[in-house]
Every structure is written in structure tokens, then in C-alpha cells.
Amino acid sequence: MSDILTRLAATIESRKGADPESSWTARLLARGPEKAAEKFGEEAVEAIIAAARGERENLTYEAADVLYHLLVMLAARDVALADVLAELERREGVSGVAEKAARENKLPPR
Numbered sequence: 001m002s003d004i005l006t007r008l009a010a011t012i013e014s015r016k017g018a019d020p021e022s023s024w025t026a027r028l029l030a031r032g033p034e035k036a037a038e039k040f041g042e043e044a045v046e047a048i049i050a051a052a053r054g055e056r057e058n059l060t061y062e063a064a065d066v067l068y069h070l071l072v073m074l075a076a077r078d079v080a081l082a083d084v085l086a087e088l089e090r091r092e093g094v095s096g097v098a099e100k101a102a103r104e105n106k107l108p109p110r
Helices: 004-014 024-030 033-052 056-076 081-091 096-106
Strands: none
Touching: 004 024, 004 056, 004 081, 024 033, 024 056, 033 056, 056 081
């Protein structure tokens, strides 16, 4: 599998503190974690709409935007892609039902 997400995460990380006029990523990061989260949400909604409409090509573009903005959001909160990938590895081969139940048992009741 391609390591494009790892390379993209490194590029995003390198944009922290860069001149917001020089890079869209630097501009998003300079606007703070809340704006990064908002942008991720907007892109996720656009991907959902494309999927619901059966727009395969548009869904491809929107999914790429979602992944990029997810990485920006993670960087804005200092969450490393490596940590997310490690969590996915931890879950690999575990039933989604069992994994969710294990997480719910660790959280305080709502």
C-alpha cells in the first residue's frame, strides 16, 4: 500500500508555523483547531452527499479532501497519524461489535 498518507501528514506537520500566505495548510493551521475541525466536517458532508447521489468521480475527489482535512485536524490537535494507524492495527481482526463494547465499558455512563 502506498505511504501517501504518511508523506502528506509529514508535509502538513512541516507547514505548522509557516506563513499563512504561502500555504493553504499553513492558513488552516493558523486559524486554529476549531477551524480545522469545521473544514473537516464540511468536507465530510460533501463526501456524504456525493456518495448518496452515486457520484463516483465526485466521491473520489471529496474522499481525498476528507483525508487531507482529517490529517490537518489531527495536526492541529497534535495527534500523530502514527498513533491513529497504531489504533487501527490494534483493532485489526477484532469484531467491531466487541471493540465498541470494550470502549463503552471504559467510558463513564452518559
